[in-house]
Amino acid sequence: MKPHVHQERLSELNEKLRQKSRKVTAPRQAILDVLRKHRHPLTNKEIFAVLPPGECDLATIYRSMHMLESMRMVQRFDFGDGTARYELICEGDDGHHHHLICTRCSEVLEIEDCFPVALEKKLAEDSGFKFVTHKLEFFGVCPKCQGK
Amino acid sequence: MKPHVHQERLSELNEKLRQKSRKVTAPRQAILDVLRKHRHPLTNKEIFAVLPPGECDLATIYRSMHMLESMRMVQRFDFGDGTARYELICEGDDGHHHHLICTRCSEVLEIEDCFPVALEKKLAEDSGFKFVTHKLEFFGVCPKCQGK
DNA sequence: ATGTTAATTGCAAATCATTTGCAATGCATA
DNA sequence: TATGCATTGCAAATGATTTGCAATTAACAT
Ligand SMILES: [Mn+2]
Ligand SMILES: [Mn+2]
Ligand SMILES: [Zn+2]
Ligand SMILES: [Zn+2]
Numbered sequence: 001m002k003p004h005v006h007q008e009r010l011s012e013l014n015e016k017l018r019q020k021s022r023k024v025t026a027p028r029q030a031i032l033d034v035l036r037k038h039r040h041p042l043t044n045k046e047i048f049a050v051l052p053p054g055e056c057d058l059a060t061i062y063r064s065m066h067m068l069e070s071m072r073m074v075q076r077f078d079f080g081d082g083t084a085r086y087e088l089i090c091e092g093d094d095g096h097h098h099h100l101i102c103t104r105c106s107e108v109l110e111i112e113d114c115f116p117v118a119l120e121k122k123l124a125e126d127s128g129f130k131f132v133t134h135k136l137e138f139f140g141v142c143p144k145c146q147g148k
Numbered sequence: 149m150k151p152h153v154h155q156e157r158l159s160e161l162n163e164k165l166r167q168k169s170r171k172v173t174a175p176r177q178a179i180l181d182v183l184r185k186h187r188h189p190l191t192n193k194e195i196f197a198v199l200p201p202g203e204c205d206l207a208t209i210y211r212s213m214h215m216l217e218s219m220r221m222v223q224r225f226d227f228g229d230g231t232a233r234y235e236l237i238c239e240g241d242d243g244h245h246h247h248l249i250c251t252r253c254s255e256v257l258e259i260e261d262c263f264p265v266a267l268e269k270k271l272a273e274d275s276g277f278k279f280v281t282h283k284l285e286f287f288g289v290c291p292k293c294q295g296k
Numbered sequence: 297a298t299g300t301t302a303a304t305t306g307c308a309a310a311t312c313a314t315t316t317g318c319a320a321t322g323c324a325t326a
Numbered sequence: 327t328a329t330g331c332a333t334t335g336c337a338a339a340t341g342a343t344t345t346g347c348a349a350t351t352a353a354c355a356t
Contacts, residue, residue, distance in 0.1 A: 023323045023332055044313085057335050062314060080226050080283060082342080083313065100271055100280070109275055116284065119263050123248055127257055129288035132248070135228060136264065136284040140277035171303055171352050192342085205306050210343060230313080231342065 016071055027056035031064050032073075032088070040108040041077045041085030041099070079137060100138040104145035111138065164219055175204035179212050180221075180236070188256040189225045189233030189247070227285060248286040252293035259286065 017024055034050050035042065042050075044061045065086050068074040074086045075095030089095035100109040116134045124132045165172055182195050190198075192209045213234050216222040222234045223243030237243035248257040264282045272280045 018324090021324090021332080025323070025333065027334075059315080059336080060334055063333080078226065078228050082230065100275055100277060102277070109277075111271065113267060113270075115263050115267050116286075119261060120286065122261075123259065123286060124288065127248060127288075128291040129248060129250070129257075129286075130294055132286055132288035134284060134286045136282060138264075138268065138271060138280055138282045140272065140275075140280035143276040146278055166353090169303075169353090173304065173352070175305075207307080207344080208305060211304085 016073060020071065022067070022071075027060050028064055028068075030055050031061060031068075035074065035086065035088040038087075039110065041079075041087045043083045043085050045083075047086075077137070078135065080139075096133075098136045098138065100140060102142035102145055103139050104141055107142045107144070164221060168219065170215070170219075175208050176212055176216075178203050179209060179216075183222065183234065183236040186235075187258065189227075189235045191231050191233050193231075195234075225285070226283065228287075244281075246284045246286065248288060250290035250293055251287050252289055255290045255292070 014024055017028075030051055031047060034047050044058065044065060048056070048058045048061055065074060065076075065084070069076050069086070072095070073089055075089050077085045077087065077099065079085060079099070079101055087095070097114065098111040100111055101107070114136075116136060120132045120134060124130065162172055165176075178199055179195060182198050183190065192206065192213060196204070196206045196209055213222060213224075213232070217224050217234070220243070221237055223237050225233045225235065225247065227233060227247070227249055235243070245262065246259040248259055249255070262284075264284060268280050268282060272278065
Protein backbone atom coordinates (compact mmCIF):
# COMPACT_ATOMS: atom_id res chain seq x y z
CA MET A 1 0.00 0.00 0.00
CA LYS A 2 1.07 3.61 -0.34
CA PRO A 3 3.56 4.71 2.31
CA HIS A 4 1.86 7.96 3.19
CA VAL A 5 -1.46 6.21 3.68
CA HIS A 6 0.30 3.73 5.86
CA GLN A 7 1.92 6.46 7.88
CA GLU A 8 -1.28 8.37 8.26
CA ARG A 9 -3.12 5.35 9.56
CA LEU A 10 -0.25 4.31 11.75
CA SER A 11 0.03 7.61 13.51
CA GLU A 12 -3.70 7.74 14.06
CA LEU A 13 -3.56 4.26 15.49
CA ASN A 14 -0.55 5.12 17.62
CA GLU A 15 -2.30 8.08 19.14
CA LYS A 16 -5.25 6.09 20.29
CA LEU A 17 -3.44 2.93 21.26
CA ARG A 18 -0.33 4.18 22.99
CA GLN A 19 -2.35 5.90 25.66
CA LYS A 20 -3.74 2.60 26.80
CA SER A 21 -0.55 0.58 26.61
CA ARG A 22 -1.84 -1.18 23.55
CA LYS A 23 0.36 -2.19 20.66
CA VAL A 24 0.26 -1.31 17.00
CA THR A 25 0.42 -4.73 15.40
CA ALA A 26 0.24 -5.96 11.83
CA PRO A 27 -3.11 -7.71 12.30
CA ARG A 28 -4.70 -4.59 13.73
CA GLN A 29 -3.39 -2.44 10.93
CA ALA A 30 -4.60 -4.94 8.36
CA ILE A 31 -8.07 -5.05 9.89
CA LEU A 32 -8.37 -1.27 9.93
CA ASP A 33 -7.24 -1.18 6.31
CA VAL A 34 -10.03 -3.53 5.35
CA LEU A 35 -12.62 -1.47 7.21
CA ARG A 36 -11.33 1.68 5.52
CA LYS A 37 -12.12 0.27 2.12
CA HIS A 38 -15.73 -0.55 2.91
CA ARG A 39 -18.59 1.79 3.62
CA HIS A 40 -20.95 -0.83 5.01
CA PRO A 41 -20.66 -2.99 8.10
CA LEU A 42 -18.62 -6.17 7.74
CA THR A 43 -18.78 -9.43 9.66
CA ASN A 44 -15.62 -10.83 11.18
CA LYS A 45 -15.70 -13.64 8.69
CA GLU A 46 -15.96 -11.18 5.81
CA ILE A 47 -12.96 -9.29 7.12
CA PHE A 48 -11.12 -12.57 7.47
CA ALA A 49 -11.99 -13.55 3.89
CA VAL A 50 -10.74 -10.28 2.46
CA LEU A 51 -7.46 -10.43 4.35
CA PRO A 52 -4.49 -12.11 2.62
CA PRO A 53 -4.17 -15.72 3.79
CA GLY A 54 -2.06 -16.09 6.90
CA GLU A 55 -2.24 -12.38 7.61
CA CYS A 56 -4.40 -12.75 10.69
CA ASP A 57 -6.20 -15.45 12.60
CA LEU A 58 -9.99 -15.33 12.90
CA ALA A 59 -9.74 -15.39 16.69
CA THR A 60 -7.48 -12.37 16.50
CA ILE A 61 -10.11 -10.54 14.48
CA TYR A 62 -12.70 -11.26 17.16
CA ARG A 63 -10.34 -10.00 19.83
CA SER A 64 -9.40 -6.95 17.81
CA MET A 65 -12.97 -5.96 17.14
CA HIS A 66 -13.76 -6.09 20.84
CA MET A 67 -10.80 -3.88 21.55
CA LEU A 68 -11.53 -1.45 18.73
CA GLU A 69 -15.13 -1.23 19.88
CA SER A 70 -14.12 -0.55 23.46
CA MET A 71 -11.93 2.31 22.30
CA ARG A 72 -14.66 3.64 20.03
CA MET A 73 -12.79 3.10 16.79
CA VAL A 74 -15.46 0.82 15.35
CA GLN A 75 -19.21 0.61 15.78
CA ARG A 76 -20.98 -2.71 16.16
CA PHE A 77 -24.26 -3.38 14.37
CA ASP A 78 -26.75 -6.21 14.59
CA PHE A 79 -28.84 -7.07 11.56
CA GLY A 80 -30.72 -9.78 13.39
CA ASP A 81 -29.06 -12.74 11.72
CA GLY A 82 -26.95 -13.71 14.69
CA THR A 83 -23.72 -12.26 13.31
CA ALA A 84 -22.05 -9.09 14.51
CA ARG A 85 -21.06 -6.47 11.96
CA TYR A 86 -18.59 -3.64 12.36
CA GLU A 87 -18.00 -0.30 10.68
CA LEU A 88 -15.13 2.11 11.09
CA ILE A 89 -16.06 5.24 13.01
CA CYS A 90 -15.15 8.39 11.11
CA GLU A 91 -13.40 11.38 12.62
CA GLY A 92 -15.62 13.54 14.76
CA ASP A 93 -18.48 11.07 14.57
CA ASP A 94 -19.93 8.96 17.35
CA GLY A 95 -20.72 6.15 14.93
CA HIS A 96 -24.40 6.08 15.76
CA HIS A 97 -26.55 5.56 12.68
CA HIS A 98 -28.90 3.08 11.05
CA HIS A 99 -29.35 0.94 7.93
CA LEU A 100 -31.96 -0.20 5.48
CA ILE A 101 -31.29 -3.82 4.55
CA CYS A 102 -32.80 -5.80 1.70
CA THR A 103 -34.17 -9.05 3.06
CA ARG A 104 -33.68 -10.75 -0.30
CA CYS A 105 -30.18 -9.78 -1.46
CA SER A 106 -28.77 -8.19 1.71
CA GLU A 107 -27.99 -4.90 0.00
CA VAL A 108 -27.35 -2.21 2.61
CA LEU A 109 -28.27 1.47 2.54
CA GLU A 110 -26.76 3.82 5.05
CA ILE A 111 -29.38 5.93 6.84
CA GLU A 112 -28.37 9.32 8.09
CA ASP A 113 -31.56 10.35 9.83
CA CYS A 114 -31.93 9.42 13.45
CA PHE A 115 -35.34 9.87 14.83
CA PRO A 116 -35.67 8.25 18.13
CA VAL A 117 -33.41 10.70 19.94
CA ALA A 118 -36.53 12.69 20.68
CA LEU A 119 -38.41 9.63 21.84
CA GLU A 120 -35.35 8.64 23.81
CA LYS A 121 -35.58 11.79 25.91
CA LYS A 122 -39.24 11.28 26.56
CA LEU A 123 -38.64 7.67 27.49
CA ALA A 124 -35.86 8.60 29.88
CA GLU A 125 -38.08 11.12 31.62
CA ASP A 126 -41.09 8.87 31.85
CA SER A 127 -39.23 5.79 32.98
CA GLY A 128 -36.48 7.22 35.12
CA PHE A 129 -33.89 5.35 33.06
CA LYS A 130 -30.58 7.10 32.40
CA PHE A 131 -28.03 6.86 29.60
CA VAL A 132 -30.76 5.78 27.21
CA THR A 133 -29.62 4.77 23.74
CA HIS A 134 -31.20 2.75 20.96
CA LYS A 135 -30.53 0.29 18.19
CA LEU A 136 -32.63 0.66 15.05
CA GLU A 137 -32.44 -1.07 11.70
CA PHE A 138 -34.85 -1.03 8.77
CA PHE A 139 -35.66 -3.98 6.54
CA GLY A 140 -37.39 -4.18 3.16
CA VAL A 141 -37.14 -5.32 -0.42
CA CYS A 142 -34.84 -3.31 -2.68
CA PRO A 143 -35.85 -2.23 -6.19
CA LYS A 144 -33.76 -4.93 -7.88
CA CYS A 145 -35.39 -7.67 -5.85
CA GLN A 146 -38.94 -6.48 -6.36
CA GLY A 147 -39.21 -8.13 -9.75
CA LYS A 148 -39.93 -11.58 -8.47
CA MET B 149 -55.32 -25.80 34.85
CA LYS B 150 -58.92 -24.71 34.65
CA PRO B 151 -60.94 -26.57 32.03
CA HIS B 152 -62.50 -23.53 30.42
CA VAL B 153 -59.12 -21.85 30.03
CA HIS B 154 -57.87 -24.99 28.43
CA GLN B 155 -60.83 -25.09 26.09
CA GLU B 156 -60.50 -21.47 25.16
CA ARG B 157 -56.87 -21.82 24.26
CA LEU B 158 -57.41 -25.10 22.52
CA SER B 159 -60.09 -23.79 20.22
CA GLU B 160 -58.02 -20.75 19.38
CA LEU B 161 -55.10 -22.99 18.58
CA ASN B 162 -57.28 -25.31 16.57
CA GLU B 163 -58.55 -22.53 14.41
CA LYS B 164 -55.12 -21.37 13.41
CA LEU B 165 -53.47 -24.75 13.16
CA ARG B 166 -56.04 -26.93 11.47
CA GLN B 167 -56.04 -24.83 8.36
CA LYS B 168 -52.40 -25.67 7.75
CA SER B 169 -52.53 -29.38 8.56
CA ARG B 170 -50.73 -28.70 11.78
CA LYS B 171 -51.41 -30.57 14.98
CA VAL B 172 -52.50 -29.38 18.39
CA THR B 173 -49.97 -31.11 20.59
CA ALA B 174 -49.25 -31.09 24.30
CA PRO B 175 -45.87 -29.35 23.91
CA ARG B 176 -47.40 -26.57 21.81
CA GLN B 177 -50.18 -26.01 24.28
CA ALA B 178 -47.72 -25.98 27.14
CA ILE B 179 -45.51 -23.42 25.41
CA LEU B 180 -48.42 -21.11 24.69
CA ASP B 181 -49.51 -21.43 28.29
CA VAL B 182 -46.12 -20.25 29.44
CA LEU B 183 -46.15 -17.30 27.06
CA ARG B 184 -49.63 -16.38 28.27
CA LYS B 185 -48.39 -15.95 31.79
CA HIS B 186 -45.60 -13.54 30.90
CA ARG B 187 -45.79 -9.99 29.60
CA HIS B 188 -42.18 -9.72 28.51
CA PRO B 189 -40.27 -11.64 25.85
CA LEU B 190 -38.88 -15.00 26.93
CA THR B 191 -35.92 -16.95 25.60
CA ASN B 192 -36.39 -20.56 24.58
CA LYS B 193 -34.29 -21.62 27.52
CA GLU B 194 -36.47 -19.60 29.88
CA ILE B 195 -39.57 -21.25 28.50
CA PHE B 196 -37.88 -24.61 28.88
CA ALA B 197 -36.94 -23.85 32.48
CA VAL B 198 -40.50 -22.89 33.42
CA LEU B 199 -42.02 -25.97 31.83
CA PRO B 200 -42.52 -29.03 34.07
CA PRO B 201 -39.62 -31.46 33.59
CA GLY B 202 -40.18 -33.89 30.75
CA GLU B 203 -43.04 -31.84 29.37
CA CYS B 204 -41.19 -30.76 26.26
CA ASP B 205 -37.76 -31.05 24.73
CA LEU B 206 -35.71 -27.91 24.13
CA ALA B 207 -35.41 -28.77 20.43
CA THR B 208 -39.18 -28.95 20.26
CA ILE B 209 -39.40 -25.47 21.72
CA TYR B 210 -37.08 -24.16 19.03
CA ARG B 211 -39.16 -25.84 16.36
CA SER B 212 -42.41 -24.64 17.88
CA MET B 213 -41.27 -21.04 18.08
CA HIS B 214 -40.34 -21.06 14.42
CA MET B 215 -43.74 -22.41 13.55
CA LEU B 216 -45.61 -20.04 15.84
CA GLU B 217 -43.64 -17.13 14.42
CA SER B 218 -44.40 -18.16 10.85
CA MET B 219 -48.10 -18.20 11.65
CA ARG B 220 -47.91 -14.89 13.47
CA MET B 221 -48.84 -16.21 16.86
CA VAL B 222 -45.61 -15.01 18.47
CA GLN B 223 -43.29 -12.10 17.80
CA ARG B 224 -39.55 -12.51 17.89
CA PHE B 225 -37.31 -9.89 19.48
CA ASP B 226 -33.57 -9.41 19.53
CA PHE B 227 -32.00 -7.65 22.50
CA GLY B 228 -28.54 -7.89 21.01
CA ASP B 229 -27.21 -10.59 23.30
CA GLY B 230 -27.31 -13.35 20.74
CA THR B 231 -30.44 -14.99 22.11
CA ALA B 232 -33.87 -14.85 20.52
CA ARG B 233 -36.83 -13.82 22.66
CA TYR B 234 -40.51 -14.38 21.98
CA GLU B 235 -43.73 -12.79 23.08
CA LEU B 236 -47.28 -13.90 22.46
CA ILE B 237 -49.15 -11.75 19.97
CA CYS B 238 -52.43 -10.50 21.36
CA GLU B 239 -55.72 -10.55 19.52
CA GLY B 240 -56.07 -7.86 16.89
CA ASP B 241 -52.44 -6.83 17.27
CA ASP B 242 -49.61 -7.24 14.81
CA GLY B 243 -47.10 -7.71 17.59
CA HIS B 244 -44.91 -4.82 16.50
CA HIS B 245 -43.56 -2.85 19.44
CA HIS B 246 -40.38 -1.99 21.29
CA HIS B 247 -38.65 -2.28 24.65
CA LEU B 248 -36.45 -0.37 27.03
CA ILE B 249 -33.94 -2.73 28.59
CA CYS B 250 -31.72 -2.09 31.60
CA THR B 251 -28.15 -2.96 30.67
CA ARG B 252 -27.34 -3.75 34.30
CA CYS B 253 -30.19 -5.90 35.58
CA SER B 254 -32.02 -6.72 32.32
CA GLU B 255 -35.32 -5.29 33.52
CA VAL B 256 -37.66 -4.80 30.57
CA LEU B 257 -40.18 -2.02 29.95
CA GLU B 258 -42.72 -2.39 27.20
CA ILE B 259 -42.83 0.63 24.89
CA GLU B 260 -46.09 1.45 23.20
CA ASP B 261 -44.98 4.35 21.05
CA CYS B 262 -43.69 3.57 17.60
CA PHE B 263 -42.01 6.45 15.91
CA PRO B 264 -40.22 5.25 12.92
CA VAL B 265 -43.36 4.44 10.95
CA ALA B 266 -43.20 7.99 9.65
CA LEU B 267 -39.53 7.71 8.82
CA GLU B 268 -40.26 4.33 7.33
CA LYS B 269 -42.56 5.87 4.72
CA LYS B 270 -40.02 8.51 3.83
CA LEU B 271 -37.31 5.89 3.54
CA ALA B 272 -39.42 3.72 1.29
CA GLU B 273 -40.12 6.64 -1.01
CA ASP B 274 -36.55 7.86 -1.15
CA SER B 275 -34.96 4.47 -1.59
CA GLY B 276 -37.51 2.61 -3.69
CA PHE B 277 -37.58 -0.19 -1.14
CA LYS B 278 -40.92 -1.86 -0.47
CA PHE B 279 -42.41 -3.64 2.53
CA VAL B 280 -40.19 -1.58 4.82
CA THR B 281 -40.28 -2.51 8.50
CA HIS B 282 -37.97 -1.86 11.41
CA LYS B 283 -36.56 -3.30 14.56
CA LEU B 284 -35.94 -0.89 17.42
CA GLU B 285 -34.89 -1.43 21.02
CA PHE B 286 -33.84 1.03 23.69
CA PHE B 287 -31.18 0.48 26.31
CA GLY B 288 -30.36 2.31 29.49
CA VAL B 289 -29.87 2.08 33.24
CA CYS B 290 -32.99 1.64 35.32
CA PRO B 291 -33.65 3.63 38.51
CA LYS B 292 -32.74 0.72 40.79
CA CYS B 293 -29.39 0.24 39.10
CA GLN B 294 -28.41 3.90 39.11
CA GLY B 295 -27.22 3.78 42.71
CA LYS B 296 -23.84 2.29 41.95
C1' DA C 297 -63.25 -48.28 18.08
C1' DT C 298 -59.40 -49.18 15.01
C1' DG C 299 -56.22 -48.45 11.27
C1' DT C 300 -53.70 -45.38 8.24
C1' DT C 301 -50.80 -41.64 7.41
C1' DA C 302 -48.40 -37.66 7.79
C1' DA C 303 -46.96 -34.44 11.36
C1' DT C 304 -44.39 -34.20 15.51
C1' DT C 305 -41.29 -35.47 19.13
C1' DG C 306 -37.10 -36.77 21.86
C1' DC C 307 -32.50 -37.57 21.70
C1' DA C 308 -28.04 -37.12 20.12
C1' DA C 309 -25.03 -35.32 16.99
C1' DA C 310 -23.99 -31.46 13.92
C1' DT C 311 -23.55 -26.38 12.97
C1' DC C 312 -22.30 -21.69 13.61
C1' DA C 313 -20.71 -17.72 15.88
C1' DT C 314 -17.92 -16.54 19.44
C1' DT C 315 -14.71 -17.21 23.37
C1' DT C 316 -10.80 -18.92 25.83
C1' DG C 317 -6.32 -21.39 27.48
C1' DC C 318 -1.74 -21.46 26.61
C1' DA C 319 2.72 -21.53 24.77
C1' DA C 320 5.19 -18.92 21.28
C1' DT C 321 5.96 -14.37 19.36
C1' DG C 322 6.44 -9.46 18.91
C1' DC C 323 6.03 -4.43 20.29
C1' DA C 324 7.65 -0.69 23.30
C1' DT C 325 10.80 1.10 26.20
C1' DA C 326 15.05 1.23 28.81
C1' DT D 327 20.21 -5.31 22.57
C1' DA D 328 17.61 -6.98 26.64
C1' DT D 329 13.34 -7.17 29.34
C1' DG D 330 8.46 -7.37 30.23
C1' DC D 331 4.03 -7.41 29.11
C1' DA D 332 0.71 -7.34 25.22
C1' DT D 333 -0.64 -10.02 21.47
C1' DT D 334 -1.04 -13.94 18.42
C1' DG D 335 -2.05 -18.55 16.44
C1' DC D 336 -3.98 -22.72 17.18
C1' DA D 337 -6.96 -25.84 19.08
C1' DA D 338 -10.37 -26.85 22.20
C1' DA D 339 -14.46 -25.05 24.76
C1' DT D 340 -18.90 -22.61 24.80
C1' DG D 341 -23.58 -21.40 23.86
C1' DA D 342 -27.36 -20.91 20.82
C1' DT D 343 -29.62 -23.09 17.33
C1' DT D 344 -30.40 -26.75 13.86
C1' DT D 345 -30.90 -31.31 12.06
C1' DG D 346 -31.22 -36.61 11.19
C1' DC D 347 -33.78 -40.27 12.43
C1' DA D 348 -36.45 -43.71 14.57
C1' DA D 349 -40.38 -43.78 17.70
C1' DT D 350 -44.74 -41.52 18.83
C1' DT D 351 -49.09 -39.37 18.13
C1' DA D 352 -52.91 -36.37 16.34
C1' DA D 353 -56.28 -36.18 12.68
C1' DC D 354 -59.33 -38.38 10.03
C1' DA D 355 -61.32 -42.17 7.33
C1' DT D 356 -62.80 -46.53 7.78
MN1 LIG E 1 -23.34 2.07 8.37
MN1 LIG F 1 -42.89 -6.70 24.49
ZN1 LIG G 1 -30.60 6.53 15.96
ZN1 LIG H 1 -41.83 0.54 15.76
